[in-house]
């Protein structure tokens with residue numbers, strides 16, 4: 156896995172270089188991977204990890220607390236899990252409705268730094284109920300920016316995984332346009348999270364500043380649960 160990490164980091168550098176863009180941050184997606192495998196990547200120097208399920212993450216974060224890692228929630232967040240999420244994570248990338256903004260802000264402890272938040276936007280996936288509509292981004296961002304316990308960092312998207320990468324490129328480009336508009340309104344916004352194992356090079360060419368990679372780092376995932 157340490158070798159896979161070096162390989163992925165090199166791919167990100169190469170993609171950024173040929174697109175003449177800065178190298179994005181790598182989020183290692185560790186859902187369904189045991190804590191011991193996260194520890195291997197941490198020992199190789201990697202710090203930022205993404206989890207999809209609050210319950211599963213709670214166990215892993217506790218087991219690895221001494222390592223000082225940075226944890227991102229990238230799975231759909233149910234409102235009744237917002238309190239746990241606000242206590243456990245450093246970032247929540249899947250904020251897609253006003254109710255979550257209020258709940259996360261209420262439960263983020265004053266002893267911790269503000270919770271970093273991305274608005275998840277549903278750019279083209281008719282089948283998914285997750286992510287807000289593009290025309291809802293501005294209002295959600297306002298609500299987040301108004302909460303002192305939250306810090307608005309940008310946008311996250313999971314476009315439809317079309318087999319044709321050029322179709323994905325069009326979706327990534329649309330997300331980038333929304334991101335640029337968001338930056339105009341909120342100069343602190345610095346994170347555009349898009350691209351996974353299969354399509355990170357395309358996402359980087361279209362302006363991703365963070366890519367979320369699981370399979371290419373850890374190999375195929377064990378089944379959930």
Ligand SMILES: *Cc1c(COP(=O)(O)O)cnc(C)c1O
Nearest residue numbers: 184229351352367368369370371
């Ligand atoms: C699982 C997951 C990833 C990583 O996907 P891979 O194809 O394994 O790289 C990225 N983002 C989200 C939101 C995920 O759920």
